[in-house]
Amino acid sequence: MADTAPSRSRDLDKLLLRAGNLVGPTFEPGTELRDDLQEYARILVVGAGGLGCELLKDLALSGFKNLEVIDMDRIEVSNLNRQFLFRMEDVGKPKAEVAAKRVMERVSGVNIVPHFCRIEDKDISFYNDFNIIVLGLDSIEARSYINAVACSFLEYETDDKPREETIKPMVDGGTEGFKGHARVIIPGVTPCFECTIWLFPPQVKFPLCTLAETPRTAAHCIEYAHLIKWDEVHSGKSFDPDDPEHMQWVYSEAVKRAELFGIPGVTYSLTQGVVKNIIPAIASTNAIISAACALETLKIASGCSKTLSNYLTYNGVAGLHIKVTEFVKDKDCLVCGPGVLIELDTSVTLEKFINLLEEHPKLQLAKASVTYRGKNLYMQAPPVLEEMTRSNLSLPLYDLMDKVAKDILHVTGVTGQSDKKTSCLRKLRVVFRGVDGVTDMDMAGGA
Amino acid sequence: MAEPKTKYDRQLRIWGEQGQSALEKASVCLLNCGPTGSETLKNLVLGGIGSITVIDGSKVEVGDLGNNFMLDESCVGESKAKSVCAFLQELNDAVKAKFIEEYPEALIEMNPPFFSQFTLVVATQLGEEKMIKLDRICREANVMLIFARSYGLTGFVRISVKEHTVVESKPDHFLDDLRLNNPWPELRKFAETFDLNVPDPVAHKHTPYVVILIKMSEEWTNSHGGSLPSTREEKREFKELLKSKMVAIDEDNYKEAIEASFKVFAPPGISSDLQQIINDSSVELSSTSSDFWVMVAALKEFIATEGGGEAPLEGSIPDMTSSTERYVNLQKIYQAKAEADCLAIEQRVRNNLKKLGREPESISKATIKSFCRNARKLKVCRYRLLEDEFSNPSVPDIQKYLTDEDYSVAMGFYILLRAVDRFAANYNNYPGEFDGPMDEDISRLKTTAVSVLNDLGCNGSTLTEDLINEMCRFGAAELHAVAAFIGGVASQEVIKLITKQFVPMCGTFIFNGIDHKSQLLTL
Known part of the structure; x- marks a missing residue:
């Protein structure tokens, strides 16, 4: 060797x-x-x-x-x-x-x-x-x-x-x-x-009215079959892009629509490309x-x-x-900046804190799971962890964070509008009101 | 669905069945199968190239295992060509893979006709003298050639082909061929069937922007002595005029018209690139003219006659807000004109062929159609012989590169890559190839670089100490990541050359692995 x-x-x-x-x-x-x-x-x-x-x-x-x-x-x-x-x-x-x-x-x-x-x-x-x-x-x-x-x-x-x-x-x-x-x-x-x-x-999507009323291109016909016609015909059954039968159905519906409107160019390959958004x-x-x-x-x-x-x-x-x-940093970036600053009273419970995150104008983070220095304070999933951490919800966050005046917390949850939810992770700087002064006085007293 | 079609789906979406079939017919020869060569072929084998022939005379050493993925421990002591060929074959059994255990240098010296059997030769890690010889051999045999070399954190890729013509150049962004300021009679008549002041709001918001712009540019020219908006102020005014025609704020067709208004301002006639092509001496046809030039000659005649200064109409229109019926009708008008233009070109092509004593039908209708559709996007690439580049350099270009902040490092590497070959010819090893103090090699390389510069006519120019030191530090190492990059570039150029789609690079690509400010030098 x-x-x-x-x-x-x-x-x-x-x-x-x-x-x-x-x-x-x-x-x-x-x-x-x-x-x-x-x-x-x-x-x-x-x-x-x-x-x-x-x-x-x-x-x-x-x-x-x-x-x-x-x-x-x-x-x-x-x-x-x-x-x-x-x-x-x-x-x-x-x-x-x-x-x-x-x-x-x-x-x-x-x-x-x-x-x-x-x-x-x-x-x-x-x-x-x-x-x-x-x-x-x-x-x-x-x-x-x-x-x-x-x-x-x-x-x-x-x-x-x-x-x-x-x-x-x-x-x-x-x-x-x-x-x-x-x-x-x-x-x-x-x-x-x-x-x-x-x-x-973000990827540009076709307006639904174009698909429904004024299709002009092969892609419009395909998306009509995929996004509108499928749901009309298959009530409740969701479309699976990896199921060849589903794809074949969309393709043949798109062909019918294209023929109806005199639009050329619908092929099976294009159908797959449009529906699955295939990147060459x-x-x-x-x-x-x-x-x-x-x-x-x-x-x-x-x-x-x-x-x-x-x-x-x-x-x-x-x-x-x-x-x-050479791009430059966004000084106010929520992700790589020092973290969104959140000031809390020491009495705020973990549950209240989680609700706050959803209402926070910059964060708008729903269904948050919270970890502190690698310790799970509350986890939405899996069920085992949820059960294990549920009891923390009623405890003050201040206590859960070992009574430090300020520190960093990690929260994961979902953000975005109803049509496009994405999971995300945010770093937060939590500061408890009134604690700093008390700490200082304690230290002074001790010395 | 057939398996190969699925396997190649992601690339068929780029170069289509035609491109794929060209690849499957091609035979590629690789000289030296170190990591640079192996990685080049890997990418081609995956894509389904017809056949590969791997040529290398060396045996696998332990050191080769550290930079070449197409080798493993069991290969040590075996023929490198054989080992690499076997691993490449594993990637795709549709490819015919063979190897010859022979030093490329020997083949170049002893058996020049050997190379004429290939579509394309990829020559990696060859010294300058052999590159020049091979270049001449391939040029005479009409075989496409690509040189690729990895050297420490630098390297180069250089194509050498006498002439490469492209019909399907498939540019990313290209101005639509809409003829908005110069509509032909049928298009004008179609536009006249619309009334932009139509009281029906549904009809108003479904008037395609092409019609809006044709009518408005006519209105403008009528009130401006026949000229189109040309100054910034006029263009702004024209957009304001468009805006004033909107009856509701949600009229996407008018928004599109404002956004596309620059298409009205485009000067009529052909681009300077196309002008250069139709002025090329190759349009004077002879019995040896390629199909491409026969078609260009027809195109030139067309532009001067039926075309009225324009190339044949492309015939496709972008998607735009419109009712289906109006859009489809508009599409048909464009298609009909494109077909008529194509027919005119076709007749001229057939006539030209007849005049040349060739079978008038020898160029297919489909080929002519594709030529017409892409007439505005034709490309001609020509490459100097390496020998010519070296012995007859363009001094002002080199001087410019040497002093340009963005190019000086790349130009420095270009000089040094040549200097190390000269160094090796003089001292039987590359600078810094062996361990130990490098001072002597550094000063020798510096002297050699100065002599290369002098030969290029750049007396008095120098390279930075830093760059010369780095070049010695590299010691002719072939790093895997660098080889994968260079091999990746080489294979991509091979694909462009063989499929005759997209535009291959013109010039010498110099890789700069230090800060990635790689450059293409036109020399």
């Missing part, structure tokens, strides 16, 4: 063992750095799809040995044109498990722990175990959630500087066809996902974006070169355009 280990990292050693001129401020080249990366650096890859597969491979070959991957999906045939760790016989199996197994088989010495579950299923503390979180996701909601989790660990000094040891760096990638982005998020230092949420405009995806773009993310992960962990500051866009549609943009 001692003989093969150094030669296996023949190429990487050049970067990790040698001093450089264009490197990060923390860079300390040497075998110790290389060994520490292998032994202590723990990286979480969120998503085991097109980006996730590439990321696991890239990280396993970039000096990391302790990787974990989380993904709730199972392998589908349409993944195989790019998710190179999967084979036809794997269809139906959990992505995270197969991906982890394949990389471990190929790259000896690497350990990858798969988690076949939703990202919300894990305790927040699960995410705190990693040095860096790398995101290979295709949804804004999931990015938002992980971002909020990573930012929730962030604490600020009194002078508004983020506390170094509470910073949880993230590297995020995303692709669509020939285009993609890679970004580095250092909470408290560079903008977090929420600071620049405007980069991801190819291997090369995923490879490019993941490689950029893995390289940044290595640089953050080792300091062996400068880091991307802070947002890279790639576009290969016409020629090749790579642009790096």
Whole structure:
């Protein structure tokens, strides 16, 4: 082992063992750095799809040995044109498990722990175990959630500087066809996902009256069949996009409607695309974006070169355009800022506090679960935990927080309008009225 | 549904059945299967490329396991080409994969005709001298060529093809072809059937914005001596005029008209890009002219005659607020005109073919139709021979890059990537390749870089110490993440070249893994 280990990292050693001129401020080249990366650096890859597969491979070959991957999906045939760790016989199996197994088989010495579950299923503390979180996701909601989790660990000094040891760096990638982005998020230092949420405009939906009365395009006919006709015909039975029979029904209804109005272009493939909002995806773009993310992960962990500051866009549609943009933090960001300040009387019970969150103009957080320093004060789910924590509801929050004058609380719940609820996590700074003074006096008395 | 169709669904949505079929017919040759080459092919095999031939003469060393995913411990001591080929084959059994255990350098020297069997050659990690030779071989054999190289935190990708023409360039954003300020008779007649002051509010809010803009631009030109709004003030006024026609605030069609008003201001006629293409000397047809140029010649004639200065109409319209019937009718008017234009071009194409002594039907109607639909988006890419780029450099461009803040690092890497090859030719190893003090290599690389700069005609220019030091530190390392990036870029360009869709990059792509300010240098 001692003989093969150094030669296996023949190429990487050049970067990790040698001093450089264009490197990060923390860079300390040497075998110790290389060994520490292998032994202590723990990286979480969120998503085991097109980006996730590439990321696991890239990280396993970039000096990391302790990787974990989380993904709730199972392998589908349409993944195989790019998710190179999967084979036809794997269809139906959990992505995270197969991906982890394949990389471990190929790259000896690497350990990858798969988690076949939703990202919300894990305790927040699960995410705190990693040095860096790398995101290979295709949804804004999931990015938002992980971002909020990573930012929730962030604490600020009194002078508004983020506390170094509470910073949880993230590297995020995303692709669509020939285009993609890679970004580095250092909470408290560079903008977090929420600071620049405007980069991801919400998807435009067709007005229902267009679908019902004045369809003009094939997509209008498809959405009519999917959103209006389905419910009219199948009272109560919900549409399942993964059921081929359901899809076939929508397709044939869309064809009928298109014929009625003289609209061309309805195909089965388009029907699937519109209904499932399929984003085209190819291997090369995923490879490019993941490689950029893995390289940044290595640089953050080792300091062996400068880091991307802070947002890279790639576009290969016409020629090749790579642009790096330095976005700036939103000082008032609810997520990566110091946390929403909430002042409470010491008598406020946990139940009252939870109700307050729903009415709070900035938060509007319903069905909140509350944790304090890793301790569950109240959990909405699962039922076992709910029952265990229910008795806390009637207790004063002040008591539950060990009678400290002010501290940070984490709450998770749902937010948003009725048509689009998303789960979210918020960090709150709770201050109890009148306690500060009392503490000071007590201390003075004691001295 | 057939399995391959599902397997390739996500990419068929990008390049369609035609693109896929082009990929499935292509045979690609890879020179050197280190991580850069392996990753390039991985992406192509997944996408269903027809066949691959992996060429590498080396045996797998333990060090290779640390940067190449297409190898594992059982491969140590085996042929690298064989091992990589076997793992690549696992990714997609529809691909014909074979390997040749041979050094590419030897093939280039001893067997140039070997390369003529391929659609495209991907040459990775080759030194400058061999690149130049291979370039000449492939150019003569009419085989497409891509060079890719990873070197520490830098690297490059460079296409070399005599000429690559694109009909389906599929740009992201392109101005719709609506002819709002210059409607043809049928479109004008259709617009005349509408009354913008119609008292029925339902009819008013379902008048398509195309009709609104045609009528309003006519109204404007009539009251402005025949000219369209051109100054900022006039454009603002025109928008105000549109706004004044609204009878209710929820009239989406008028909102769309205001938003799309810039389409009225667009100058008539063809773009300068298209002008350049129809002025290209290749429109003087000869017996060896490609179908593309035969069609461009017809296009040129069309623009000068029937087209009245315009390319054939594209024939599609964007979605817009309208009643179904009006929208569908409008669509039909655009389609009919596009078909008529296409027919005119088709006749000219057939005539041209006849004049050339070729079978008049040798270009299919579908091909001509696609050409017409994309006539405004045609692209022609030409690549210099590497030898020409090196021996006949554009000094002002290089000087500009060297002093431009955004480009200087990329240009520096370009020089250094050439300097390390010259270094290797002189000293039999790359700078910093072996462990130990690097001072001597650094000063030698500096001297070599200066000589490269002098040869490029940039006497007196220097590179920063930092960059030269870094280049020595890299010691010719092939890092996996860098190789995956470079291989990703190379494979994407291969796909664009083979499918003849989208536009391949023009110039030399220089990867900058330090701060990711990578650049495309046109040299």
